[in-house]
Amino acid sequence: MRIQRRTAWADTAISVDGVVRAVTGQDGLFVVLGASAGEHVVEAWQPGTLRSRAVIVVANGRVVDLSETLLLLGDVYPNGRIDVVDYLIGSAALGRCQGDDDFQGWLDLTANGCVGPEDIQVIVDNMGRTGPTRWSPVPSP
Numbered sequence: 195m196r197i198q199r200r201t202a203w204a205d206t207a208i209s210v211d212g213v214v215r216a217v218t219g220q221d222g223l224f225v226v227l228g229a230s231a232g233e234h235v236v237e238a239w240q241p242g243t244l245r246s247r248a249v250i251v252v253a254n255g256r257v258v259d260l261s262e263t264l265l266l267l268g269d270v271y272p273n274g275r276i277d278v279v280d281y282l283i284g285s286a287a288l289g290r291c292q293g294d295d296d297f298q299g300w301l302d303l304t305a306n307g308c309v310g311p312e313d314i315q316v317i318v319d320n321m322g323r324t325g326p327t328r329w330s331p332v333p334s335p
């Protein structure tokens with residue numbers, strides 16, 4: 195699991211059938227143990243991203259390798275759509291940095307410590323995208 199424009203991918207919640215079962219490490223890796231045989235919906239999400247979703251079939255006692263997915267950034271108002279509301283929320287936080295009383299970490303999309311023009315650019319670049327995206331290195335809705 196990777197996140198657009200970041201080099202560390204920790205703290206992404208991994209849910210199975212809507213229940214959080216794992217959290218990624220810095221390397222973006224995770225393991226979910228004890229999934230029952232059958233079909234399951236796996237999602238990756240953290241604040242500011244569109245969900246990525248995979249539907250998997252687990253065979254009894256077998257390991258499923260989900261391969262790689264990329265989370266798209268910009269859904270700071272988390273409704274599964276990147277639109278003008280996200281743009282306005284991000285823009286209102288411009289210039290806030292870690293340590294400021296009003297800093298909100300999920301608006302620092304590129305995770306460089308401040309909400310800057312690069313964060314707003316990510317929202318603009320992904321404007322109109324909706325989630326969950328398909329579990330893939332190159333996500334599509």
Ligand SMILES: [Ca+2]
Pocket residue numbers: 268269270271272273274275276277279280
């Ligand atoms: Ca949104």
